[in-house]
Amino acid sequence: xxxxxxxxxxxxxxxxxxxxxxxxxxxxxxxxxxxxxxxxxxxxxxxxxxxxxxxxxxxxxxxxxxxxxxxxxxxxxxxxxxxxxxxxxxxxxxxxxxxxxxxxxxxxxxx
Amino acid sequence: xxxxxxxxxxxxxxxxxxxxxxxxxxxxxxxxxxxxxxxxxxxxxxxxxxxxxxxxxxxxxxxxxxxxxxxxxxxxxxxxxxxxxxxxxxxxxxxxxxxxxxxxxxxxxxxxxxxxxxxxxxxxxxxxxxxxxxxxxxxxxxxxxxxxxxxxxxxxxxxxxxxxxxxxxxxxxxxxxxxxxxxxxxxxxxxxxxxxxxxxxxxxxxxxxxxxxxxxxxxxxxxxxxxxxxxxxxxxxxxxxxxxxxxxxxxxxxxxxxxxxxxxxxxxxxxxxxxxxxxxxxxxxxxxxxxxxxxxxxxxxxxxxxxxxxxxxxxxxxxxxxxxxxxxxxxxxxxxxxxxxxxxxxxxxx
Ligand code: SF4
Ligand code: SF4
Numbered sequence: 001x002x003x004x005x006x007x008x009x010x011x012x013x014x015x016x017x018x019x020x021x022x023x024x025x026x027x028x029x030x031x032x033x034x035x036x037x038x039x040x041x042x043x044x045x046x047x048x049x050x051x052x053x054x055x056x057x058x059x060x061x062x063x064x065x066x067x068x069x070x071x072x073x074x075x076x077x078x079x080x081x082x083x084x085x086x087x088x089x090x091x092x093x094x095x096x097x098x099x100x101x102x103x104x105x106x107x108x109x110x111x
Numbered sequence: 112x113x114x115x116x117x118x119x120x121x122x123x124x125x126x127x128x129x130x131x132x133x134x135x136x137x138x139x140x141x142x143x144x145x146x147x148x149x150x151x152x153x154x155x156x157x158x159x160x161x162x163x164x165x166x167x168x169x170x171x172x173x174x175x176x177x178x179x180x181x182x183x184x185x186x187x188x189x190x191x192x193x194x195x196x197x198x199x200x201x202x203x204x205x206x207x208x209x210x211x212x213x214x215x216x217x218x219x220x221x222x223x224x225x226x227x228x229x230x231x232x233x234x235x236x237x238x239x240x241x242x243x244x245x246x247x248x249x250x251x252x253x254x255x256x257x258x259x260x261x262x263x264x265x266x267x268x269x270x271x272x273x274x275x276x277x278x279x280x281x282x283x284x285x286x287x288x289x290x291x292x293x294x295x296x297x298x299x300x301x302x303x304x305x306x307x308x309x310x311x312x313x314x315x316x317x318x319x320x321x322x323x324x325x326x327x328x329x330x331x332x333x334x335x336x337x338x339x340x341x342x343x344x345x346x347x348x349x350x351x352x353x354x355x356x357x358x359x360x361x362x363x364x365x366x367x368x369x370x371x372x373x374x375x376x377x378x379x380x381x382x383x384x385x386x387x388x389x390x391x392x393x394x395x396x397x398x399x400x401x402x403x404x405x406x407x408x409x410x411x412x413x414x415x416x417x418x419x420x421x422x423x424x425x426x427x428x429x430x431x432x433x434x435x436x437x438x439x440x441x442x443x444x445x446x447x448x449x450x451x452x453x454x455x456x457x458x459x460x461x
Contacts, residue, residue, distance in 0.1 A: 012378065012382070043332065044336075068325050071321065071323065071325045072325050072326055072328035073328040073329075073332065073333070074276060074319075074333055074336055074337075076276075076278055076280075076281065
């Protein structure tokens with residue numbers, strides 16, 4: 001196999017992280033499980049948020065997981081792409097809004 | 112028009128080939144545990160039948176559709192249909208078993224020229240739940256089928272219909288162009304005669320299969336989404352939604368292999384294995400009869416040509432006691448019935 005940093009088969013091994021630190025690993029998975037339970041937000045809404053965030057985090061494992069999760073829930077590809085755009089808009093907005101900081105600094109430093 | 116695997120001379124039309132792939136194929140390294148080993152761990156081996164409750168009869172493999180995922184490999188080019196003689200043998204058995212549910216399937220069962228005669232005769236037998244699995248589009252395929260909703264109503268048939276999604280794109284991709292619009296029209300026709308309405312005893316249920324290499328999500332959540340969308344967009348009502356996992360056989364197996372999803376899908380099934388579902392898989396209370404009268408543990412085993420492990424192999428030799436005494440034939444495809452909440456022809460089982 002060619003050497004790359006990411007191997008799709010590693011996703012299946014995610015649960016194994018508890019083997020080297022059971023307590024913290026279990027705490028994480030308990031928390032993770034709770035977060036995704038139906039709450040004030042529906043599990044469907046949470047799935048779309050997770051999909052958007054997995055793109056802004058650029059995590060290939062999460063992208064794969066939440067794409068599959070969305071399909072399982074009957075979420076359409078149009079809904080998924082819209083969620084990705086929401087993530088992208090926030091990400092570019094967050095970049096651009098720092099432009100104000102740059103402008104402030106320029107204004108302060110320049111005569 | 113797409114064709115069945117059989118008409119395409121596809122390797123997988125040979126059930127032996129399918130079984131080879133399932134049992135050795137790409138998992139020859141032994142990484143994937145056998146289903147038998149899995150159920151041995153929880154002392155559920157050998158899988159044994161409980162009391163017979165459901166008689167499922169396949170009236171033929173002929174169908175007006177050629178869905179991409181079809182585990183029957185049905186289509187317009189399939190000519191196998193049940194004869195009146197075999198139907199009569201089934202009727203004799205229906206009268207003497209204690210089965211409370213009769214489940215007619217295909218192909219499109221309505222395409223069998225003796226379908227109506229059979230329904231009329233069978234409905235006299237006083238079965239509690241008389242199911243016809245209709246693909247919906249057949250109701251719109253030809254004028255001679257337009258009165259099917261009335262006919263179903265007359266015999267108080269429980270209609271169970273396939274509907275992959277509430278959007279046109281997803282439905283047509285899995286089942287063929289134009290299927291969505293025809294299905295919607297057929298559902299509206301069923302609603303018009305009283306099917307699917309709240310409180311109505313004319314039962315209309317939908318079956319959902321994932322349109323690809325993934326498992327079905329939560330059945331209840333999907334039912335709610337289907338109900339909301341179909342009501343808002345088309346004023347359609349139905350009772351329940353059954354979410355059914357696609358089993359890795361026939362055309363779905365072909366798709367899995369061609370799209371290089373086979374290995375991942377099998378892993379996903381094994382990972383989602385749920386021992387609680389084993390108790391209630393449909394083979395434990397169902398007997399499946401093929402178009403030519405042979406007996407199988409389930410519709411899936413029928414399509415893999417795995418006849419019941421009993422001296423009695425044909426409906427004409429039916430003997431409840433001997434059949435009760437058999438072991439159910441299992442193989443790797445059974446992982447499909449026991450993944451997650453489990454599924455069978457009646458939706459989730461655990
Ligand atoms: S899935 Fe049903 S409707 Fe589609 S081809 Fe098979 S039998 Fe016909
Ligand atoms: S495929 Fe499902 S229903 Fe058929 S024998 Fe296997 S577990 Fe039973």
